[in-house]
Amino acid sequence: MKRTDLFAPVWRRFRRSRLAIAALIYIALVSLIALFAPLIATNGTKALVPFAPNDAQLVDRLQPPSVVHRLGTDELGRDILSRMIHGARVSLTIGLTATLISLIVGSLLGALAGYYGGAIDWIVSRLIEIVLCFPFLFLVLGIVALFRPSMTTLMIALGLTSWTTEARFVRGEFLRIRELEFAQAARASGARDVRIIFRHLLPNAFAPVLVAASFGVAAAILTESALSFLGVGVSVPTASWGSILASAEENIDYAWWMVVFPGLAIFLTVAAFNVIGDRFRDALDPRFE
């Protein structure tokens, strides 16, 4: 009950942005498509898109968009639309899972540092600085190169390199709220540290972290595309938006459809997550009222 009270004005302010609502609807739609990809795009005449994503027909390679192949075909004669629908699964899964990993790692380390302070804070803060020292993409590339490229590797590599934002946010919030009355009350009533951190402090520090996470999803999708483009992303024949773009590179002069559509999908999705994060941050700020 208390929490709905807290979030109601935030949601009211957020709702006011029509762009944010559009972004939310767009993300929901893409998520639905991704969820039902195996039903939407598969072999068989009954499917909405009657092509399996990895079905190569060399005779039909590099066909421009037509009634049959609505977004054209790639260099192996595979249907781009089908690959993009299945690619949405990969891109969203990687984006969300990587963000979840960074959210868990970041919140935990940030909470420990902010709550206990002292030596633990020093260690976590230095760890954050060390991770931040490395150029992000190179760090991810290094981790991926160590193991064999796969979806799991990608998600872990992305998650373990992008938790610093979340950690700093949570640490900052904890430093502020750990001395507030409700925290002191919890402590005075004899609650253990674990309970204070997870039941009392973390929920109150979570709003700004969710904003960071929203940007994080966008960044993860973009990085996955970049890695796939560089050839260290998901392994063949799995499609992700980035890997479709990568295979477009050699045919860029003859197959604009291989560039435009996956590029547009990446752009719109990343933009949508950024808009949501941006408006959510504004909505959290009571001064915007």
Place this chain on the structure above:
Amino acid sequence: MQRAAADTAVDENTPQEGGTLLRRLETDVSTLNPVLATSRYDRLVENYIFSPLIYIDANLQPTAGLAEKWEISPDGKLYTFHLSPKATFSDGVPLRASDVIFTLHKLVDPKTEAPQIAGGFEQLDLATTRAVDDHTVAIGFKEVFASQLSRFNELLIVPEHVYSKGDFRNDFVSQAIGSGPYRMVRRVPGKEILLERRDDYWTRKPYIKTVLFKVVVENATAWNALQKGELDETPVSSDIWLNESNNVQLKKKLDFRRFYTLSYNYIPWNGRDPIVGDKRVRRALSMCVDLKSLINNLYHGTARAMTGPFTPDSWAYNPEVPVVEFNPLEARRILNSLGWLDTDGDGILDKAKKPLRLEMLVIAGSGPTMIFAQLFQSELKKIGVQLNVLPLDPSVLIQRVLAGNYQAAYIGWDQDPDPDPYNIFHSSQIPPHGQNFIYYANPQADRLIEAGRRELDHGKRQAIYRELHALLAEDQPYTWTIQVSSKWASTRRVRGVRESNGYGLFLWYPGEFDWWIAQQPPPR
């Protein structure tokens, strides 16, 4: 040259002197020391700076290089070369027989670790190898080797008075002194190498004054650079060739050429692997490569199917060996008969609870390779074989293949003008001794390979290699796939470009030394 009639501004038959040729290096050279050369990119540059004992002509026959003439002893073990007395190095010092002896000693010295060239000189007999006089050198071998003479083309001579001083492995990586038509001006590693024609060159001088090699790794970058005139030549992809070689606007600026060389693609199967070590399995897998569709749809007829270790243009090729027919159903039947059945209904064949999963290494970033790999993967999946495709950097891939740490790969060979299958199929050449990284050991093949390299009668040697061709096709240690024709584009200001029968545009004689630059590119 047919276009001569249309061009009035430049007389095609009167080559012009001077100019700068902008050549592409797809990969920077690893070293400019010819004894240590590892890749053909090294040789592209070294060919200008150094000269070999003999050159290979347009028909892949030996022709005069540093040696004006030569004799081979009746037993085929002693080669006597008569060097040109006019030959000098770019520092003005005359080239002597002692320089040849020095180079040979360096080549076989284990400390040098000369990687590839040493292959043709393994049987060098230092006891009978000597300088007869200043301009005559006798080179002896312990065993007869039929394609020995053409191997002298790989022996680029270095001057003893320069290369005997300092650290042989490390001091001559970025500087070079040789007896070739050009001298080295500068090398900026990773970027460019500038060469300048020697005014004191000892035999017929090439027309072009300076040659600038630019390191351009990306194919797309090179293609753009070529159109802007920042490069004069580059190989082009099949897709560019098919789409652009008839483009009227582009043909005003560029010449397009297509020809077959001595290279071909194949899948090596690791013979020690429990699954693909069985030749019946290999044959079944070979049946899942749709060569016809690949050639027609991907290359639009600009490639051809391989059947065995020799290319269709080679005299050693056996025209009676058939291409392995594309037949996935038969492949599945063979695998089933070998006990590979889908017992758990997951769509993947299995035997003793182990699914039929294979891994193929491919070179990352190469378009046609990835297309081939994914097609093969998709055909195999249909018959219940799961193929994982692992893209790797070329150096990592080669390292893993040479170490036997692989199941399958998709790579290519560049053959020697006079083919010798010894190093890649003879059982004595299993790593670390040679490049038989498929661990192929068949006594019958060994006998044929040995007989072929000893036989000096061309007709008999041809019969031996044809028999070997059929035997290897039967054993399928490789899945031989295709020979893709080389496709090149060059700017129209570069003239005198000709193709050899197998070597392409350069590295034969006169090859690139006959090119010249039209100072005023004429309108077409």
